[in-house]
Amino acid sequence: MKNISSIQNSYIKKLIKLQEKSRERKKKKLFIVEGKREISLILKSNYKIKTVLCVDESIEANQDILSALSKEVDTIEITKEVYHKLAYRESTEGIIAVVETIDFSLSDLKFRTENPLVMIMEGIEKPGNIGAMLRTADAANVDAVLIANPKTDMFNPNIIRSSVGCIFTNQIATDSSENIIKFLKEKNINIYSATLQNSNEYFKEDYTKASAIVVGTEATGLTEIWRQESTQNINIPMQGEIDSMNVSVACAIVVFEAKRQRNFIN
Known part of the structure; x- marks a missing residue:
């Protein structure tokens, strides 16, 4: 599992843009989802998870989610500081997913x-x-x-x-x-x-x-x-x-x- 501890990390800055800007989500065809319940629902859907970021202290509590991910999904351990920079709301179990958008045709x-x-x-x-x-x-x-x-x-x-x-x-x-x-x-x-x-x-x-x-x-x-x-x-x-x-x-x-x-x- 990779590790990111700085909010100045270039990848984290890209994720912040995805969270804040619709234009960026459309351009990259990616969006951010936080929370164990929401990510559990994604695993049952036709959406594709690209990356999962989990707070180091929350890995054990989210092991069921992490174990259910396909081998193609990147997993990154992050600090609380990085998590709170990315998270849109407070209590979401310390886990965030980067997900591919789909066409609503x-x-x-x-x-x-x-x-x-x-x-x-x-x-x-x-x-x-x-x-x-x-x-x-x-x-x-x-x-x-x-x-x-x-x-x-x-x-x-x-x-x-x-x-x-x-x-x-x-x-x-x-x-x-x-x-x-x-x-x-x-x-x-x-x-x-x-x-x-x-x-x-x-x-x-x-x-x-x-x-x-x-x-x-x-x-x-x-x-x-x-x-x-x-x-x-x-x-x-x-x-x-x-x-x-x-x-x-x-x-x-x-x-x-x-x-x-x-x-x-x-």
């Missing part, structure tokens, strides 16, 4: 059933909201998460952190709204767009057939194309003073109504 999607349940978010910018919805997607075991008109680098550390690693457990694709709508129609997937215009209450719809739940930004909602091309627009009736809720919460409510209907039938 629509053409790579493979549905497990003939009536998939798909989650779609259009133009969501806040990493925390994206991460929360990826977490919901995993909890509901949806067939795919599609990001329409993406505004944020999917390998942003905040997305990985807020999704608690669920970016690695979900089948994800990104594309334009137009291309995603075309894809859904070719697959005969019903589109349910969350919007106030010309909408029905969400619980009155039937999601037991192939369905896509679509949500947009809290500020402007979905673009016109989703309202026009949807099978049915849906809304969540508000009973208080405000007229909307956090997009990740709204998405979870509708997705789990779809799961309730499907579980009841199955």
Whole structure:
């Protein structure tokens, strides 16, 4: 196992750039993941780990991860000082992985059933909201998460952190709204767009057939194309003073109504 003890090390400086700059992640096709839980999820996914860095005092505690790595993965022992320079948050078990990015292509999607349940978010910018919805997607075991008109680098550390690693457990694709709508129609997937215009209450719809739940930004909602091309627009009736809720919460409510209907039938 190699050893790095200085934060001035050239390789560590490159990793800091990966952590901080989306442009660097896209250029190198690499990103940083910290934490035992997250790296454990990577080992079960189709992502490829290039390097693992582990604090000298944490090697024994992370031996299960280190033992599961393929022989091609470089392992580096680092000091606490180096770790805290790289780590995005505090308690993540002293282990960090450098991982290759993947392409989120629509053409790579493979549905497990003939009536998939798909989650779609259009133009969501806040990493925390994206991460929360990826977490919901995993909890509901949806067939795919599609990001329409993406505004944020999917390998942003905040997305990985807020999704608690669920970016690695979900089948994800990104594309334009137009291309995603075309894809859904070719697959005969019903589109349910969350919007106030010309909408029905969400619980009155039937999601037991192939369905896509679509949500947009809290500020402007979905673009016109989703309202026009949807099978049915849906809304969540508000009973208080405000007229909307956090997009990740709204998405979870509708997705789990779809799961309730499907579980009841199955």
